[in-house]
Amino acid sequence: MIRFSKTVLILSGLALTAPASAQDAKKEIQRYRDMVAEGSPAELFEIEGEALWKKPQGPRSASFEKCDLGMGPGVVKGAYAHLPRYFADADRVMDLEARLMHCMMTLQGRTAKEATARVFGSADRPSEMESLSAYVASASRGLPMEPGMSHPKEQQAYELGRALYVHRAGPWDFACTSCHGEEGKRIRLQELPVLAKPEAARAVAASWPAYRVSTSQFITLQWRMNDCYRQMRMPEPGFASEATVALIHFITVNGRGVPYRGPGNKR
Amino acid sequence: MDRIRRALIGISAAAFLKPWEALAAWNKEAFGAKTAQDALRSIGVSGAAPTKEVLIEAPEIAENGAVVPIEITSNIPGTTSIAVIADKNPFPLVAQFRFHEGAVPFVKLNIKMGETSEVRAIAQAGGKSYVATKEIKVTIGGCGG
Amino acid sequence: MAGPMKMRATWANGFTDVRVLMTHPMETGQRKDPDGNLVPMHFIQTITVQLNGKTVVDCEVSQGVSRNPVFSFRIKGGARGDKITVAWQDNKGESNSIDSAVA
Numbered sequence: 001m002i003r004f005s006k007t008v009l010i011l012s013g014l015a016l017t018a019p020a021s022a023q024d025a026k027k028e029i030q031r032y033r034d035m036v037a038e039g040s041p042a043e044l045f046e047i048e049g050e051a052l053w054k055k056p057q058g059p060r061s062a063s064f065e066k067c068d069l070g071m072g073p074g075v076v077k078g079a080y081a082h083l084p085r086y087f088a089d090a091d092r093v094m095d096l097e098a099r100l101m102h103c104m105m106t107l108q109g110r111t112a113k114e115a116t117a118r119v120f121g122s123a124d125r126p127s128e129m130e131s132l133s134a135y136v137a138s139a140s141r142g143l144p145m146e147p148g149m150s151h152p153k154e155q156q157a158y159e160l161g162r163a164l165y166v167h168r169a170g171p172w173d174f175a176c177t178s179c180h181g182e183e184g185k186r187i188r189l190q191e192l193p194v195l196a197k198p199e200a201a202r203a204v205a206a207s208w209p210a211y212r213v214s215t216s217q218f219i220t221l222q223w224r225m226n227d228c229y230r231q232m233r234m235p236e237p238g239f240a241s242e243a244t245v246a247l248i249h250f251i252t253v254n255g256r257g258v259p260y261r262g263p264g265n266k267r
Numbered sequence: 268m269d270r271i272r273r274a275l276i277g278i279s280a281a282a283f284l285k286p287w288e289a290l291a292a293w294n295k296e297a298f299g300a301k302t303a304q305d306a307l308r309s310i311g312v313s314g315a316a317p318t319k320e321v322l323i324e325a326p327e328i329a330e331n332g333a334v335v336p337i338e339i340t341s342n343i344p345g346t347t348s349i350a351v352i353a354d355k356n357p358f359p360l361v362a363q364f365r366f367h368e369g370a371v372p373f374v375k376l377n378i379k380m381g382e383t384s385e386v387r388a389i390a391q392a393g394g395k396s397y398v399a400t401k402e403i404k405v406t407i408g409g410c411g412g
Numbered sequence: 413m414a415g416p417m418k419m420r421a422t423w424a425n426g427f428t429d430v431r432v433l434m435t436h437p438m439e440t441g442q443r444k445d446p447d448g449n450l451v452p453m454h455f456i457q458t459i460t461v462q463l464n465g466k467t468v469v470d471c472e473v474s475q476g477v478s479r480n481p482v483f484s485f486r487i488k489g490g491a492r493g494d495k496i497t498v499a500w501q502d503n504k505g506e507s508n509s510i511d512s513a514v515a
Contacts, residue, residue: 025328028326028327028328029326029328029330031326031327032326032328032329032330032336033330035325035326035336035338036334036336036377038336038375040433040482041433041435041480041482043418043433044415044416044418044433044435044480047416047418048416123437123479124415124435124437124479124480179410187409187410188406188407188409189328189330189406189407190330190409190410213331213333213334213377213478213479214331214333214334214409216333216437216479216480231410267330267331267409292458292472293457293458293472293503294472298472298474333478333479334478334479335478338484353476356476357440357442358474358475358476360474360476361473361474361476361477362471362472362473362474362476362477363471363472363473364469364470364471365469365470365471366468366469367466367467367468367469367470368468369463369466369468369487369488369489369490370461370468370469370485370486370487370488371427371485371486371487371488373484373485373486374469374483374484374485375482375483375484376473376477376478376481376482376483376484377477377478377481377482378476378477378478379438379440379475379476379477379478
């Protein structure tokens with residue numbers, strides 16, 4: 001990634017050549033996002049993910065082809081659109097990555113430690129989890145997001161997510177709402193979505209996981225939760241833990257109904 | 268001249284060689300130029316006339332300089348090449364595309380920009396050059412995560 | 413071994429649109445790795461686009477093109493079933509190519 005010799009744009013209070021207003025800036029940024037989305041390297045990670053789905057691994061030398069993501073063993077099409085949801089065989093609500101981890105352990109015989117040895121990748125070196133997420137998510141393109149909402153544990157997960165969203169903790173006394181609590185807040189030039197509201201939650205549910213062009217990394221919602229907690233100076237949440245799944249469920253439920261567009265491209 | 272000859276040899280050999288052996292010619296001098304003028308000179312362009320017939324479709328603000336999407340169309344009849352220059356990049360010449368029979372003088376690509384800069388698209392047609400310019404502001408968005 | 417490429421070539425209204433994704437770090441030589449060492453230049457230099465074996469576009473690109481490049485080209489004519497080949501070569505002499513039938 002190239003170094004920036006200056007960060008340049010100061011929006012308010014200066015007379016600039018077009019765009020001259022915050023509204024124009026917003027429109028141009030949306031145009032940037034639309035054009036970036038058209039040329040999506042994310043598809044390359046989908047290809048890798050498909051290969052990993054079929055590759056026999058672990059002590060049991062098994063692929064993911066019998067993995068039940070909620071729609072039956074091996075059914076990938078549409079599975080992501082119905083996550084997170086309750087799974088009876090694990091007796092808990094699981095998001096995509098929690099379920100992939102479950103299959104790594106139960107089908108392939110890998111230990112929890114092995115399955116989580118490298119869950120977050122680096123530039124151009126996605127983790128297995130990230131590539132698999134790209135592949136599975138791509139198979140739900142165009143389908144409306146309908147996370148599980150009927151089972152009591154699904155409702156509990158939603159409530160837990162909602163509670164965590166506003167819960168202030170850590171050395172800075174931060175909650176998600178510190179950044180994502182009010183309309184009109186911004187970090188540098190990016191507007192912060194209020195994820196408790198359907199409109200903002202829909203945009204998130206429709207476009208994650210995604211390829212982040214600025215870091216050349218394929219990022220997932222588990223990564224996002226982990227990184228937000230890091231930014232808040234909170235203790236690191238466990239991968240696919242009850243807390244992270246609850247937050248992801250909270251956001252996805254708030255954004256339900258939106259047709260899944262991803263895996264997307266982000267700045 | 269040498270370069271053109273090599274490029275022609277490359278094109279005619281394409282029929283016999285594997286595709287990736289066909290064109291090894293890469294204009295080191297042009298891509299190593301540190302100013303837009305030097306780069307243009309190295310690709311044989313001098314005095315490009317400003318034109319409205321070359322269209323640059325790009326956002327005015329890029330959320331991140333690592334990927335700036337640019338789409339260029341030349342409506343000038345007989346366009347044989349389009350070069351892309353970002354004035355303030357350490358090496359302003361980003362790419363050059365040559366269009367042979369059958370190709371439309373159109374390209375979309377993602378370029379890197381280090382800072383807000385003019386982006387130029389230079390089209391060559393009938394021995395003349397034409398230039399269109401667009402300023403793209405480069406910003407940073409987000410929490411760095 | 414070069415990473416995967418993906419291409420989509422579609423015919424509509426007398427034109428063939430080609431969109432190709434390439435896996436490549438496109439290193440500028442200015443980036444530092446976590447240990448503080450400069451990552452050497454490593455980028456695609458030339459790309460060719462062929463229709464049924466005949467070069468229609470040839471490109472010279474540089475490290476100024478984004479990582480994991482995506483390009484779109486347009487060819488006049490072509491027909492469903494025609495073969496499009498896109499090939500690249502980088503500054504280390506590595507290369508890759510992909511064939512696709514126009515859909």
